[in-house]
Amino acid sequence: MKRALIRTAYRIGKLAGLFALARRITRRRLRILCYHGFTLDDEAAFRPSLFISGETFARRMRTIARKGYPVISLDEASRLLEQDAIDRAPVVITIDDGFHSTHAVARPVLEKHGFPATLYLTSYYFQQGRPIFQLAIAYICWKSPLTEADLSGLGLDEGDALGRVLLDGEMRGELAKQLFVAACATFDSPGRIAFARRLAERLQVDYEAIIASRKLSLVSPEELRELADSGMAIELHTHRHLLPEELDAGLREIADNRAVIEPVTSKPAQHFCYPSGIWSAARFPALRMSGVKTATTCEPGLARHGADMLALPRVLDDSRVSQIEFEAELSGVSDLYRDLVGASKRKAASLSVYGNWVAETALPVLAA
């Protein structure tokens, strides 16, 4: 209800010319857009906070082009931010994780407009070349046509106690979490693949179709090279999709990630995105020692000169964000609103629009 009111307020504000005014007022702020996966099939219905349809993405890009927002590279934007030279309300496009759909769906749209973009690649599943295990388990539980099932005898150390389960609404998500934790505790990597197959069979979901569609898989090495060749910057997102606070572990995550990316791009990866948006100043030393110039979070907002370059806010866009909300973010109206409600309520104000992104979409902490 509250969200419906906000949308109505935005529509009235737009008609009254407030969006154009906000754009002028916030022209010295940088809009860093954040995307994850794009839909090949039913992913947006499965995880709306993680996937956006190609049509919606194309509409967003058309909006940016039609309204004349300059789209610049993250590298240029970081330089301008440091020099206090941001002007004309520029936009940076970032895409997290590296889903196959980045190549299949987003790439042609970006190329059509000639928009530069940055892909933050997490490399463990890129090397594995198979569906992200946690998402596969969640998808199987979500997709099952059954309303109840017998999950005994799947080989889990602890999960065999599950027995008969109801597949009903939110219980599917809870079940997926339980199964993921139990499977990680029981199996090594090949064992998990076999488990996912057994589970899919038990829940009457076509696992081979999930693999073949690549809807839950990352780009292939060939696709990554094509993205890099087309001008997309490939940057850091850790190897196992987590950045521990402990220095050596953090350094290792970045080094492992870099060792996969740089042979493809033949240039230093210098920009970073916190996996699952989990960040803290305790993680800065590992980033600085790794030569990272900027790091983006999932904190909602526009970036300004003087902001900590290792904690840059972004504008999160996904299937749940309506066009008017997107335009409100693009214009700066939403950021001015966040200014108005003050830092203490800043997050709450944004959550009312976006929901709790981290809780809903956080990709797994990948047990390698």
Ligand SMILES: [Zn+2]
């Ligand atoms: Zn991620």
